[in-house]
Amino acid sequence: xxxxxxxxxxxxxxxxxxxxxxxxxxxxxxxxxxxxxxxxxxxxxxxxxxxxxxxxxxxxxxxxxxxxxxxxxxxxxxxxxxxxxxxxxxxxxxxxxxxxxxxxxxxxx
Amino acid sequence: xxxxxxxxxxxxxxxxxxxxxxxxxxxxxxxxxxxxxxxxxxxxxxxxxxxxxxxxxxxxxxxxxxxxxxxxxxxxxxxxxxxxxxxxxxxxxxxxxxxxxxxxxxxxxxxxxxxxxxxxxxxxxxxxxxxxxxxxxxxxxxxxxxxxxxxxxxxxxxxxxxxxxxxxxxxxxxxxxxxxxxxxxxxxxxxxxxxxxxxxxxxxxxxxxxxxxxxxxxxxxxxxxxxxxxxxxxxxxxxxxxxxxxxxxxxxxxxxxxxxxxxxxxxx
Numbered sequence: 001x002x003x004x005x006x007x008x009x010x011x012x013x014x015x016x017x018x019x020x021x022x023x024x025x026x027x028x029x030x031x032x033x034x035x036x037x038x039x040x041x042x043x044x045x046x047x048x049x050x051x052x053x054x055x056x057x058x059x060x061x062x063x064x065x066x067x068x069x070x071x072x073x074x075x076x077x078x079x080x081x082x083x084x085x086x087x088x089x090x091x092x093x094x095x096x097x098x099x100x101x102x103x104x105x106x107x108x109x
Numbered sequence: 110x111x112x113x114x115x116x117x118x119x120x121x122x123x124x125x126x127x128x129x130x131x132x133x134x135x136x137x138x139x140x141x142x143x144x145x146x147x148x149x150x151x152x153x154x155x156x157x158x159x160x161x162x163x164x165x166x167x168x169x170x171x172x173x174x175x176x177x178x179x180x181x182x183x184x185x186x187x188x189x190x191x192x193x194x195x196x197x198x199x200x201x202x203x204x205x206x207x208x209x210x211x212x213x214x215x216x217x218x219x220x221x222x223x224x225x226x227x228x229x230x231x232x233x234x235x236x237x238x239x240x241x242x243x244x245x246x247x248x249x250x251x252x253x254x255x256x257x258x259x260x261x262x263x264x265x266x267x268x269x270x271x272x273x274x275x276x277x278x279x280x281x282x283x284x285x286x287x288x289x290x291x292x293x294x295x296x297x298x299x300x301x302x303x304x305x306x307x308x309x310x311x312x313x314x315x316x317x318x319x320x321x322x323x324x325x326x327x328x329x330x331x332x333x334x335x336x337x338x339x340x341x342x343x344x345x346x347x348x349x350x351x352x353x354x355x356x357x358x359x360x361x362x363x364x365x366x367x368x369x370x371x372x373x374x375x376x377x
Contacts, residue, residue: 040259041259044259045259046259046260047259047260047261048260050259050260093295093296094296096292096296097292097293097295097296098296099259100256100258100259100289100292101128101292103256103257103258103259104120104124104255104256104257105120105124108115108256108257
């Protein structure tokens with residue numbers, strides 16, 4: 001039976017909405033990694049260029065998010081680091097997996 | 110190094126089946142966990158020792174909550190609550206910290222009936238499927254090359270990625286089927302599953318990730334660690350923390366905060 005963590009500073013932040021936002025952001029990042037993997041795989045990228053593509057698409061997704069929010073990060077997330085840069089390592093494995101699968105499907109097999 | 114041509118039939122009968130089967134098993138596991146969660150009833154307190162443990166846990170929760178949210182209380186009520194917990198003779202924390210330290214072996218046996226059954230069920234849905242898939246893949250699909258990884262790797266990965274293929278000078282980029290299994294396992298079929306199941310499964314994902322890490326470390330861990338051994342010290346720590354809290358009632362600052370947010374709103 002866990003009680004929700006409420007810190008005093010966060011009394012001004014609506015917890016439910018923040019949670020919804022972070023969930024949506026997580027879904028968005030997963031879609032972004034999937035797309036990056038498919039692009040890198042089908043184009044037959046080799047080696048380090050693939051990782052560069054992943055970072056590029058990650059930043060493009062963050063930029064689109066910024067445009068959608070009209071650059072007012074504080075109204076939607078806790079900090080700009082959270083919204084733009086935080087999950088880059090966790091979805092890297094997902095990207096690698098999709099990259100390997102599509103690279104094999106399209107180019108080799 | 111010339112490229113190896115891989116037969117079309119490998120793709121049709123090996124590569125795609127492995128991916129599809131692993132994905133299906135992952136979905137099935139998700140449904141299974143959902144089903145078992147629905148059937149789980151709340152734990153009943155069955156013994157006196159377990160009751161005492163629950164009381165201790167509630168006391169710690171109460172004192173932690175007080176230490177965290179003290180700004181919500183006006184001065185008088187905060188002082189009363191703190192005295193109720195920390196008073197020299199009659200405070201709950203002082204009384205609790207004078208109890209003798211529990212024997213670790215004894216306390217571990219208390220967790221057995223309910224927690225062990227829970228852990229067994231979780232392990233079942235996690236580890237059994239992993240082992241089953243590994244056996245399946247390595248029995249049916251061993252001994253040949255299945256694909257190529259897009260990035261260059263060192264020779265150290267050869268044993269992991271080319272298990273069953275005994276050609277010595279083969280480029281490390283060519284992988285055997287068990288390595289596809291590993292890539293899929295670690296890569297996160299869970300994330301894709303999350304996309305499908307929606308967002309009411311956050312706890313599920315955390316559980317399986319934790320389970321996998323626990324299995325990797327090879328040590329069974331109890332749900333609540335470290336507090337069994339010496340509750341007295343814990344209570345003393347809580348007491349010193351509560352006594353050191355500088356209390357200000359947040360309502361006193363509320364006018365300033367309201368002014369600030371009103372200004373910020375008007376200036377937009």
